[in-house]
Structure formats: C-alpha cells, structure tokens
Amino acid sequence: MTSTTLANPSAARVAQRGNVWGRRFLIAAAWLIFTLFLLLPLYVVVNEALKQGLGTFFTSILEPDALSALKLTLIAVGISVPLNVVFGVAAAWCVSKYDFKGKSLLVTLIDLPFSVSPVIAGLIYVLMFGAQGWFGPWLQDHDIQIVFAVPGIVLATIFVTVPFVARELIPLMQEQGTQEEEAARLLGANGWQMFWHVTLPNIKWGLIYGVVLCTARAMGEFGAVSVVSGHIRGMTNTLPLHVEILYNEYNHVAAFSVASLLLALAIFILLLKQWSESRINRLKASAAEE
Amino acid sequence: MSFRRFALATLTAALTSASIIGSAAAATELLNVSYDPTRELYVEYNAAFNRYWQAQGHESVTVKQSHGGSGKQARSVIDGLRADVVTLALAGDIDELYRVGKLIPEDWQKRLPDASTPYTSTIVFLVRKGNPKGIKDWDDLVKPGVEVITPNPKTSGGARWNFLAAWAYAQQKYGSEEQAKEFVGKLYKQVPVLDTGARGSTITFVNNKIGDVLLAWENEAFLALKEEGGDNLQIIAPSLSILAEPPVAVVDKNVERKGTREVAEAYLKYLYSEEGQRIAAKNFYRPRNQTVAAEFAKQFPALKLTTIDGDFGGWKTAQPKFFSDGGIFDQIYQAH
Numbered sequence: 001m002t003s004t005t006l007a008n009p010s011a012a013r014v015a016q017r018g019n020v021w022g023r024r025f026l027i028a029a030a031w032l033i034f035t036l037f038l039l040l041p042l043y044v045v046v047n048e049a050l051k052q053g054l055g056t057f058f059t060s061i062l063e064p065d066a067l068s069a070l071k072l073t074l075i076a077v078g079i080s081v082p083l084n085v086v087f088g089v090a091a092a093w094c095v096s097k098y099d100f101k102g103k104s105l106l107v108t109l110i111d112l113p114f115s116v117s118p119v120i121a122g123l124i125y126v127l128m129f130g131a132q133g134w135f136g137p138w139l140q141d142h143d144i145q146i147v148f149a150v151p152g153i154v155l156a157t158i159f160v161t162v163p164f165v166a167r168e169l170i171p172l173m174q175e176q177g178t179q180e181e182e183a184a185r186l187l188g189a190n191g192w193q194m195f196w197h198v199t200l201p202n203i204k205w206g207l208i209y210g211v212v213l214c215t216a217r218a219m220g221e222f223g224a225v226s227v228v229s230g231h232i233r234g235m236t237n238t239l240p241l242h243v244e245i246l247y248n249e250y251n252h253v254a255a256f257s258v259a260s261l262l263l264a265l266a267i268f269i270l271l272l273k274q275w276s277e278s279r280i281n282r283l284k285a286s287a288a289e290e
Numbered sequence: 291m292s293f294r295r296f297a298l299a300t301l302t303a304a305l306t307s308a309s310i311i312g313s314a315a316a317a318t319e320l321l322n323v324s325y326d327p328t329r330e331l332y333v334e335y336n337a338a339f340n341r342y343w344q345a346q347g348h349e350s351v352t353v354k355q356s357h358g359g360s361g362k363q364a365r366s367v368i369d370g371l372r373a374d375v376v377t378l379a380l381a382g383d384i385d386e387l388y389r390v391g392k393l394i395p396e397d398w399q400k401r402l403p404d405a406s407t408p409y410t411s412t413i414v415f416l417v418r419k420g421n422p423k424g425i426k427d428w429d430d431l432v433k434p435g436v437e438v439i440t441p442n443p444k445t446s447g448g449a450r451w452n453f454l455a456a457w458a459y460a461q462q463k464y465g466s467e468e469q470a471k472e473f474v475g476k477l478y479k480q481v482p483v484l485d486t487g488a489r490g491s492t493i494t495f496v497n498n499k500i501g502d503v504l505l506a507w508e509n510e511a512f513l514a515l516k517e518e519g520g521d522n523l524q525i526i527a528p529s530l531s532i533l534a535e536p537p538v539a540v541v542d543k544n545v546e547r548k549g550t551r552e553v554a555e556a557y558l559k560y561l562y563s564e565e566g567q568r569i570a571a572k573n574f575y576r577p578r579n580q581t582v583a584a585e586f587a588k589q590f591p592a593l594k595l596t597t598i599d600g601d602f603g604g605w606k607t608a609q610p611k612f613f614s615d616g617g618i619f620d621q622i623y624q625a626h
Contacts, residue, residue, distance in 0.1 A: 126369050130369035130370045131369055131370035131391065132369055140370075143547070147369065230356055231357065232321060233354065233355055248493055250517040
C-alpha cells in the first residue's frame with residue numbers, strides 16, 4: 001500500500017479527493033467506536049475510583065492487602081519477563097539462524113499459549129504439582145509448595161507470556177539473515193562477542209517491544225493465575241484477583257481504585273511500547289535508505 | 291539509558307524480587323478456607339479470636355482468608371491448598387476431604403457440637419422493592435417471564451441448598467419424586483445466569499440488575515439489604531425452606547505438618563462461645579446458642595424448615611443422587 005502511494009503520488013491524490021466524504025465517515029466511525037468501547041470504560045473506571053475523593057483512593061491502594069497484591073504482581077512480572085527474554089532470544093536465534101529437523105514444530109509450540117485457554121494453562125499446573133497430581137506426593141514429602149503459592153503463580157504467568165518475545169524477534173531476525181554474524185565470525189569473534197556486539201544491537205528495539213508486550217500481559221493475567229492462586233488475601237492475590245475480590249465485597253470504590261492503579265501501570269507500559277515502536281520504524285526507514 | 295544498562299537493571303530487578311520470596315515472615319498464621327458469603331463474618335470473628343487468644347497468654351495469630359464457591363474451595367484444599375481449617379457451605383464438601391484426599395478422618399463431623407455446625411442459615415428469596423412480579427412462594431418462580439438467579443450447584447454450596455429447598459417444596463406439594471423433578475427442571479429453565487458462587491449471583495442480581503428473584507442464603511440476603519441500604523430490595527420468606535447447615539473442620543494433615551493443631555482447634559471451638567455466636571448472629575447467621583438466639587430472635591423470620599438428614603438421608607446420600615456426574619441435576623440441566 002505505502003509503496004504504491006509513494007510510487008504514484010498523483011493517482012493517490014485523485015483517489016483521496018474522490019472519497020473525501022467516505023474518508024471522513026470512516027474516521028468519524030473509528031473515533032466513535034474507539035470512544036464507546038475504550039475511552040468511556042476508562043473514564044468510568046477512573047470516575048468510580050475518585051467518587052469518594054482522593055483520600056479514599058489512596059487509602060484503598062495503600063491498604064496492606066492491596067500492597068501485597070501489587071508486590072506479588074511485580075514479583076510475577078520480575079521473574080517471568082526476564083526468563084521469557086532469555087527463552088525468547090534463544091528460541092528466535094535457533095529458528096532464524098539455523099536449519100534443523102522439527103523447526104516448524106518448535107515454532108508451532110511457541111504459539112501454543114496463544115491458543116490454549118488460560119484456565120487450561122492453570123489446570124495443567126494443578127494436575128502436575130497439586131496434591132493429587134503427578135509430582136504431588138514427592139513435593140509434599142519434601143515440603144515444597146508450588147500451586148496455591150507464589151511459584152505456581154509465577155509458572156502460570158510464564159506459560160501465558162512465552163510467545164511474546166520470541167514472536168516479536170523471529171520475523172525481525174529472519175529478515176536480517178546471517179550475513180553480519182558470518183562476517184563477525186570471519187573477523188575472529190567468539191560466539192558471545194558475536195551475540196553481544198552484532199546480534200543484540202540489531203534486535204534491541206524489537207526485543208524491548210516484545211518485553212513491553214510481555215510485561216503488560218504478565219501484569220494483567222487473570223484466568224490462569226486465578227486457577228493456581230487459592231485466593232488467600234494478603235498472600236496469593238495478584239492485582240487483577242484483588243480487584244475481583246474487592247468488587248465482590250461491595251467495595252466498589254476500592255475495586256476501581258486498584259483497577260485504576262493497574263490501568264496506570266498499563267498506560268505507562270503502552271507509552272514505552274509506542275516509544276520503542278517509533279524507534280523500530282526509524283531504524284527500518286534508515287535501513288531502507290541505505 | 292544504554293541497552294546494556296537496561297539489560298543489567300532488568301536482571302537485578304529479577305534477582306531482588308526472587309530474594310523477597312525467600313524471606314517470608316514466620317509468625318503464627320492460620321489459613322481459613324471458606325465459602326463465598328462468609329467474608330464479612332470471618333473478618334470480624336478473626337479479630338475477636340485474636341483478642342481472645344492473646345488474652346489466654348498466647349502470641350498473636352493472623353488468620354488468612356480464602357473465599358469462593360464451596361465445592362471449588364474443597365477441590366483446592368484436596369489439590370494442596372494448605373488450609374488449617376475449612377468452614378464450608380455443607381457437610382458433603384468436607385466429606386470429599388476424607389473421600390478423595392484422606393486429609394481428615396471419616397467421623398470428622400462428630401468432633402464438635404451440633405454436628406460441627408456452629409451456626410445455621412436457610413434459603414430465602416430476594417426480590418426488587420415492591421415485589422413487582424408478585425413472588426410469594428416457590429410456585430411463583432416457574433411462572434412465565436420470571437427470571438431466577440441462583441449459582442451452579444456443581445460448584446456452589448448455597449446453590450445445592452437452593453436446589454434441595456425447591457425439591458422439598460415440590461415433593462411435599464405434588465407428592466411424587468417425578469413431579470418434583472419436573473418442577474425443579476422448570477425452575478432451572480428460568481435461570482439466565484449460573485454463577486460459580488453465591489456472591490457472584492448476588493452481584494449479578496443486585497449490582498448488574500439481572501433477574502427478578504435471587505435464591506439466596508438468608509445471611510447473604512440480609513447483607514445485600516444492609517449494603518444497598520434496603521431501598522431497592524426486599525426479602526420474601528417462602529412457605530417452606532431448608533435448614534442450611536454449614537459445618538467446620540480442622541484439616542488434620544495440614545495442621546500436623548504446620549504444627550498449628552492447638553490454635554486451629556481453639557479457633558473453631560471459640561465459634562461456639564457467646565462472643566462467637568453473637569458475631570455470627572450480627573452477620574445474619576442463625577446462632578446455635580439458645581441465649582444468643584433469643585437475643586436475636588426478632589431478626590430472623592419464623593420459617594417451616596426441612597432438614598438434609600430428615601428428608602434427604604444426609605449429604606452422603608443426597609450428594610451422589612442429585613449432584614454427581616449424571617445425577618438428577620445433570621439430567622435436568624442437560625434436558626434444556
């Protein structure tokens with residue numbers, strides 16, 4: 001699309017002039033839908049949160065159970081995101097720089113968490129590590145608890161966020177090919193030097209973009225975490241679960257206050273995403289000019 | 291920030307958070323795994339018990355709470371949720387802890403007075419103010435155009451009490467089990483939303499304003515009235531309901547592992563004290579203690595109540611007959 005527009009600017013201008021009303025209609029419709037389905041709900045969340053003033057808002061988000069939920073959410077993000085970075089880079093590297101048997105199977109497996117319902121993802125861990133599960137008796141004998149505790153929540157979060165980094169990097173690295181790495185090899189770089197000085201600088205903005213998406217999902221995950229959480233307030237509740245509990249306890253203002261805290265985190269993450277995306281596009285544009 | 295510094299910062303953050311997990315605090319802590327509507331009751335009771343326990347010369351005890359549909363909560367404990375005590379909606383769910391998990395002895399219900407049930411409740415109707423659909427008894431629920439809200443009996447204890455109360459009414463009125471089945475089948479055809487727990491159903495009815503009548507625990511209905519100020523809702527007592535008995539038990543396997551048997555047993559026993567009974571009554575549960583019951587008599591409507599042991603042969607018979615896979619509820623619900 002963009003390339004034809006660039007190649008034949010006069011034709012594009014004619015097409016635009018002809019559809020001026022159609023274009024305006026489409027833009028108005030897009031804004032209408034955007035307002036109805038996104039801006040309005042966001043406004044409702046913030047409005048409900050501030051219904052009883054800023055004082056109540058801050059009491060709700062600084063209450064011990066809310067803080068413990070925030071801490072647990074940050075722990076789950078802090079562990080699952082770095083692990084997924086390592087896994088994602090390794091997987092993308094394998095898939096894009098090497099040819100091997102079962103490669104397409106590996107790519108399909110990376111996508112699995114996208115297609116499996118989060119509830120199933122949670123149940124998998126209950127069936128494996130629960131007291132009645134495969135490893136249950138052994139874990140109990142050694143007094144190790146995985147489900148209904150922090151490790152289970154982290155595992156479930158990792159599972160649902162696995163694809164984000166790898167999915168972002170694979171097309172990028174495939175496009176870049178292996179020439180620069182081969183050149184580095186010929187100039188005598190060892191594997192680590194090659195990765196650190198050649199591959200990483202090439203993929204860094206794509207990687208940051210993947211990390212941002214991964215973080216957003218890890219913070220917001222509800223289904224899988226709900227299954228393995230056990231819902232012990234002050235211990236195994238993440239922010240999204242805490243919002244549900246508050247809402248179910250007729251505590252609307254607190255529920256929406258915590259929800260808007262989650263919202264603020266999400267918007268911060270989205271701004272990061274926007275920034276890294278623009279960096280990627282600028283990088284691509286300069287590469288195209290060369 | 292250079293990319294390498296960014297990578298290092300991320301790694302440091304990960305390691306810090308990992309070390310936070312390692313350092314969990316060690317004080318006396320109990321986990322009470324309960325059903326849906328008891329949240330407010332146990333918040334108040336836990337504080338009272340902690341005062342009592344410290345007055346007895348022990349160190350302070352923190353009681354953590356977990357709430358959800360009763361069947362689902364029992365399942366979690368069987369799957370390894372380390373509850374010191376369970377306070378569930380019905381004996382059938384606690385029986386599962388013995389049957390599937392061998393976490394408690396078979397005769398667990400004999401360990402505390404009143405079949406281990408320190409408070410009781412019943413099932414009532416909650417309708418919109420002014421009762422626009424004119425709902426007075428169970429028969430009115432199956433009239434055309436009446437939407438009934440009740441949770442799923444597979445996951446919720448309250449929903450099973452609802453089911454059995456409707457069944458008992460139909461069997462008394464129409465005589466045979468076949469007709470009872472037909473009546474309850476018709477009733478479930480009027481249910482637009484089947485939540486997993488009682489609190490979910492209350493929120494569906496009260497906040498999301500779906501349905502004309504909510505089949506609710508009496509305590510849950512009173513609490514909804516209190517929270518909503520009583521301007522939009524009112525309680526209707528049917529001609530016949532069921533004595534709902536939500537029992538409590540110490541989970542032996544867990545307290546032995548954690549060394550918390552003494553405090554866990556004291557925690558449940560104190561529910562029977564006058565203070566414990568008064569807190570239960572204040573939270574709209576019917577107390578067992580006669581003195582406290584007399585004090586709060588005006589609060590609870592007098593109702594004709596059938597019982598699970600008297601009319602259904604206890605949960606050991608009723609649970610498989612009505613609610614197991616392929617049981618009567620499945621037959622009714624699949625039929626529509």
